[in-house]
Amino acid sequence: MPIVTVIGDGQLARMMQTEAIELGQSIKLLAGSRDSSAAQVCHDIVIGDYRVWEDVERAVQGAHAVTFDHEHVPTEFLNRLSGMGYSVQPQPAALLYAQDKLLMRQRLEKMGAPVPEYSAIESVEEALAFHDRVDGAVCLKARRGGYDGHGVWFPGSREDLRELVSELLGQSVPLMAERKVALVRELSAMCARTPSGQVAAWPVLESVQRDGICVEAICPAPGLSDDLAAQARDLSVKVATELGVTGALAVELFETTDEAGNPQIFVNELAMRPHNTGHWSQDGCETSQFEQHLRAVADLPLGSTRPTAPVTVMVNTLGGEEAPDSPIAYRFAEVWRRFPSVKIHWYGKEWRPGRKLGHVNLCGYDATAEGIAETRKIANLAAEYIVNGKWADGYVGKPENS
């Protein structure tokens, strides 16, 4: 069975290991430290830095495929590995468009995908000109290295934009700007593709963001018309195919309305790896995104993307402002006692405010608006309890022996 080198040691790599175990694959990890999320649960590990060539080189030895849990590996390293004959999945030529938001926009526009109005920003003047062009509705972005909203800014005024751009350019941060879209909501269209060209798409889902971080996902997206769902799904398949993406692909989408008031989608960004909005698939789908990614990068046929429940809700557990007093196992117990169907996924990371420490999934068997609302309510209550050690609805537990 193939040995897959995973560059990265976060929760995505950790959850790949879960599936690798069942598939009989061996994961070899390039991890920053022994106690990182993924390194805790893998046996074959190289401790090193993905920005240091020698470390990368050590980690890929013997690998049948090389893949990633983030997009920050220097492009030159990826090209070098490819040149040495390693099977780098996704390939550097595709990954580039997940690494650089400006190149991504340009490439998407070229293939006719709907994108918000945008511009490269290399000077304060360009920024101000763009500001005037979009009537001040500016979203400024670092082209590279962003995650969870780090590297995304919404300057409140022309003056703020001027200051921000001059500061960032002073730090040599490559920038772009795009129109701030009047969001109805955000969607995610995910699929996976093999080097041989097989593509399998998951149902299109709704993702809820707070401060640039995904906090919740509902699959399938409630109330999405068949038309728009098909459009979003086809778009993800087209992106995967035209860019030659391999492994899991998430196409983050904005849903907004056109002038006539009809729903309309724009592409926000691409992620070429398992993605936070795909975690629902661990408990709500015949093939999880982590299994699919591992199958895809090894060029094995893809699995069924049939959902196993009418609706599945995922809620992230982000570290709260203060670490709760109660031990984590106690909080899990309380959640499970109240809601035996809640599935908890925990990343083994140290608590830190705002940090993604885990997530919960919950399948719902009632796909009416009320049913979905109820499933979301329970999943959110569970996640909040894990974070705060308090029930947001004031629940005080069952009396003993009831």
Next chain:
Amino acid sequence: MPIVTVIGDGQLARMMQTEAIELGQSIKLLAGSRDSSAAQVCHDIVIGDYRVWEDVERAVQGAHAVTFDHEHVPTEFLNRLSGMGYSVQPQPAALLYAQDKLLMRQRLEKMGAPVPEYSAIESVEEALAFHDRVDGAVCLKARRGGYDGHGVWFPGSREDLRELVSELLGQSVPLMAERKVALVRELSAMCARTPSGQVAAWPVLESVQRDGICVEAICPAPGLSDDLAAQARDLSVKVATELGVTGALAVELFETTDEAGNPQIFVNELAMRPHNTGHWSQDGCETSQFEQHLRAVADLPLGSTRPTAPVTVMVNTLGGEEAPDSPIAYRFAEVWRRFPSVKIHWYGKEWRPGRKLGHVNLCGYDATAEGIAETRKIANLAAEYIVNGKWADGYVGKPENS
């Protein structure tokens, strides 16, 4: 989060690790070798022998709970660990009844559970007397250490029995005999129990055995009356409660007919750990037996045992007479190409004839007799292809580009 020491390095321990990763638990393994099934995928490992006290002692250091993937750890070690204050789950007083088939029969009889007629066998004379009592329908069993039908004999004649018993007693194998039951089929009633006394039962399923080895499981058991299903389920809950079992419990059952021709069940044996007949739960149930076992041994509340499909079929892939020519990844690919819903679980073990190398699960969404037959057919075809590299139904694959 709790550290759980697992004594044993086979596929059951390996699949516990899969769930431990998602639960955020840390598994510490006592493994016979570095390349054993479970040791391949764990990081915290003690290499040693479960029959050597010093090795066991090293493996349990720092553990919040100690559990097993087999029942062969010497009872005296378990008692010693308990005495030292370790949380041994299941506790030695319960595990005893999974370790010794005679004590199990006696204990089950005492609680009023239906068991086949049986007898301790300490001499050839006792064996022959039992033979005459049951009109030659004798099943001879080693009291301890059996698995996969090793330690189970069906002597063809009085003379065979005499020879067998005298040989085994000569080797100091402790024996018992029981009536050979006229099986209609075999069932399995599984549940899990926590030290605090919570019990959750899975649906009762049918298991198919060949040469004493489980080859297939169908959940729920097709055509089982509600009455008999409830009787079997209640029996498993009663056994768990009365024996104080903790973790997963499998009650292996014989279905036969009474004199009036009505279906009737007898207990065959107990396993106090995740069990081959429970593998379906990995893909067909909200909570898998491995997750449930880890929750139970840490005394955390149990998860929902709701099935996610009307029927789930599990088929073991047992090593064939000869290792097939094609690489295993190629065989997986062929199976997935033809049947994208088949879930393969692979144990990372070396091929050996008859050895359990993995299993496949398949959910079916049509619970009619024909629907179940079709699901079973596909799961069996897939498993056979993995074993032999040949389609048992003569399928020759799709032409290229179809």
